[in-house]
Amino acid sequence: MDSVEVKLPQGILQLTSCHKNKILLVAGGRKPEMPWLKFTKSDNTVYAVDRGLDYCLEANFFPKMVYGDKDSSDPINWLKAEKAGTECISFLPAKDDTDLQLLLGDLPSESLLTATGVWGGRADHLYANIFSLLAYKEKKKSQVILADQQEIMVLLSAGEEATFIQSEKALVVSLLPLNDINQVSITGVRWPLIKATLQKSKPYAISNEIEESKVKVTCHSGCIGFYLNFEGGE
Template structure:
């Protein structure tokens, strides 16, 4: 399986134009994200959730259409997004992109980031690439290693945030602000809002976990 797109229930105004993205192998709708998808004219193949936030008219569509439905009680040991994500991860596709996870409740946003940081996600890369995407950002996580990042017209800024107590030996080349073998502690803002000056940049580090965020030049 090549790609799975998951649409969660965050604010619809933070969603990109989903139809502008290359067609995935599967569309997965998560609770209110199902309504967001349908509003853009996209029908999910699979739906997850307790469906307490889905528009009543969209619930009727779920009942009438030939969707694969995973329904759960409201009280459970994982979020609706977490359940959908772990299901998608078990399929080991080349790419999982999560839409609709940011811009609303901060706990859900941070929960999505925690999914990016899970050991299984980090260990599956590069076989499976996982990203969270909204109107202005694309984020992913990386364990220690050496990586290439390509310049994209949409994303002017690239930030590197330590997600472990320390990231050791961070080196950046092809960037406006290069680094050479720098240790970055958790809480540092040193590597926010860098820019690529080459078509391809490179970053590497010896230990730790980095959150890599590519952003547009839209101010927040």
């Protein structure tokens, strides 16, 4: 499998990837800082979810597509986007799937997807975001990163690895088990693990500390979230 570098303001992620498309998805959760969003846009094709459209326009670019029920975004921005050539897909608020899930269903397979605007807010929204993105990754054979200026998480399946080369020091690094039983390795931290078993019922591999310039994580089996925090907090 080939490797790819993803440049973020906090550092570089080196990932195993066989992607054909580079996508930046801007959702309507915690607002990414504008310098962070402009830097991360780079050469990605941009898609937006509802209020994520407002974030895109504030950063002075239009997405290729926007999905949403228009319950949290500025209606004037929908008109501006449509006039600029953005494909605008709207739904009634009373529906089974979330706006994010509807957009993910139409995104191309084998993509390198960076999703921002997915952190913050209510716990149920975050839970739905993480597992909706995980389902997209598994169904469409894609690599997925959840990121903004405060938090980064790379979703890793069996046989995948990620290396983070930091330019901004992460305060916390954690491995979050997303399957019942997972086998993981992590180096470059205070408490390294080598082919350790990590269970969803006992998520002990949290609040680790980076001690080297590079942190390498391998998911040998199962599925995990490689999580980095840059803001701290209790």
